[in-house]
Amino acid sequence: MKLEKSTLLGNKTVQISGSKSISNRLLILESLFNTIKIGNLSNSQDTQLLKKALSETTEIVDIHHAGTAMRFLTSYYSIAEGKITVLTGSGRMKERPIKNLVTALQNLGVEIEYMENEGFPPLKIHGRKITQTQVNVPANISSQFITSLLLIAGKLENGLEINLVGEVTSRSYIEMTLDILTKFGIKTHFTGSTIQVEPFTTDAETTTVNYEVESDWSSASYFYSICALGRETIHLKSFYKESTQGDSAIAKIYEEFFGIKTIFSEDEHKLTLQPHPNFSFPEKIILDMNNCPDIAQTLCVTAAALKIPFDISGLGTLKVKETDRLSALHIELKKLGTETEITDLTVKSISFNEPQENISIKTYQDHRMAMSFAPFCLIKELNIEEEEVVEKSYPMFWKDLESILIR
Ligand SMILES: O=C(O)C1=C[C@@H](OP(=O)(O)O)[C@@H](O)[C@H](O)C1
Ligand SMILES: C=C(OP(=O)(O)O)C(=O)O
Structure with missing residues (x-):
């Protein structure tokens, strides 16, 4: 130009x-809980890519260069019981780290394989029911790993306790996620370096949330x-x-x-x-x-x-x-x-x-x-x-x- x-x-x-970060969180929550009326959704390509991925039922999902989408979908597909998903992206996406998130999900019992290089996309995710309730995540590489887990936490039977290990980077984005979860009716408690998320109640699930981004x-x-x-x-x-x-x-x-x-x-x-x-x-x-x-x-x-x-x-x-x-x-x-x-x-x-x-x-x-x-x-x-x-x-x-x- x-x-x-x-x-x-x-x-x-x-x-x-609309904010790309807020929009991408809402799309995941909408897909998990189905109760949001979203206004001013982001017109960014990243948001369009995530929206498309969430509407597809194919085994291979290519998220191109959308970092938040890559990270958020990793947890999302991890709890899709019985479903196998290959989550991939652009050349650059294959160089962006995801190990801390994958290890956390593996520790929660999900089977995830690295298809090319250890620690990086593409990933083969075997969706499972997660029954464990506690996980440690290093928080210094990307806050998107924490947000990714927070977005699915309310869907788990017994909720989830996430312990943030080490220095916390991009903290404002974690706070944004907690704010959205609260508006959505999911209870969270952030004390010290521990975030506790309570399971989403059926009552909350039936209420439609209006969210103007x-x-x-x-x-x-x-x-x-x-x-x-x-x-x-x-x-x-x-x-x-x-x-x-x-x-x-x-x-x-x-x-x-x-x-x-x-x-x-x-x-x-x-x-x-x-x-x-x-x-x-x-x-x-x-x-x-x-x-x-x-x-x-x-x-x-x-x-x-x-x-x-x-x-x-x-x-x-x-x-x-x-x-x-x-x-x-x-x-x-x-x-x-x-x-x-x-x-x-x-x-x-x-x-x-x-x-x-x-x-x-x-x-x-x-x-x-x-x-x-x-x-x-x-x-x-x-x-x-x-x-x-x-x-x-x-x-x-x-x-x-x-x-x-x-x-
Ligand atoms: O959660 C989010 O929406 C984002 C978190 C930040 O990433 P890091 O936590 O990796 O710094 C930010 O840079 C990115 O554009 C969007
Ligand atoms: C880092 C960014 O996005 P993402 O990590 O979602 O690719 C960004 O938008 O500047």
Whole structure:
């Protein structure tokens, strides 16, 4: 996608589709318990892939690059008594770890085989009735393993006690799952590092839950970046003041470091992003983003574009997402003139120079690489390679971007 040097049109409204994370949780719960009326379901490809998988009865299920779908379906098929499912995905999915989840399910009595490499998809799952009630799961690789078990826990005869072992990563996503389970009528208790889930009662099973999905805060993050660089007001819909999405942290982060105030209009579920006209930018941004890893790329590109030094930690999960996001950032930020130093957990700016001529950003099959670098067109023209990657989470991204820019 060739993006010419642009300016931001003020006062435009962008309607973003429902949260991919919330939608994918609801689809699994709907399929297990059949009692949800979902509004504003995500139009992301990942959600469509999960929906399709849940409606199929074939033995082989290919989930492509949808990480949450891969992880959530692993537990889902584990309790499909008597059913054998081969769960596979894209080349990259076969490099994304799943061992901690598989071991937990094996320890609960499910038979799961690795069909290629130990610890990675594809998996052959022999669905069983789980009767055990307690399981330990290392929680430092992906919170999706914990969510996956939480989503099926209410379906087990005696519920489930999950002990989170070690450091807990992306904790906000576990809290989001617990919030959804509670709204759904499944009782959970999170104390210390133990989560207890009670079995779903028949009463709760017969009540229909109406769930209006809040729009996606990870998608909203790109408009915070655009607002920080373009310094005009943007409106976003449909969001709530009290969000269960960890990425809603973007509002506070962009207010503190880039002077973007967020005004919530409760009745319209609208956010107004308002740039402070005389904001003095900080000398340095120091931030732990363990709780909101998906907006790390957004922040790094904004800071690089504004040449504000940054030192971001808590990024241990970025290596095992759609691509190794830390090395992708390191390579592509150079093209914007920003040299960085990366470790397994951090990214830190070292120096800021002039951006290159004829910038062309590689996206490494990662939607967030494309969307996080796009706002740089407010500074200088650039090309984003393999623009279609945005479909994974935000198919309307280029159209929405176009609607708020003047060339
Ligand atoms: O549960 C979820 O919906 C997600 C959890 C996070 O993954 P990790 O827990 O692997 O960091 C996040 O990065 C991903 O985009 C969505
Ligand atoms: C990491 C992501 O998704 P998933 O893990 O579900 O593939 C993401 O959307 O940034």
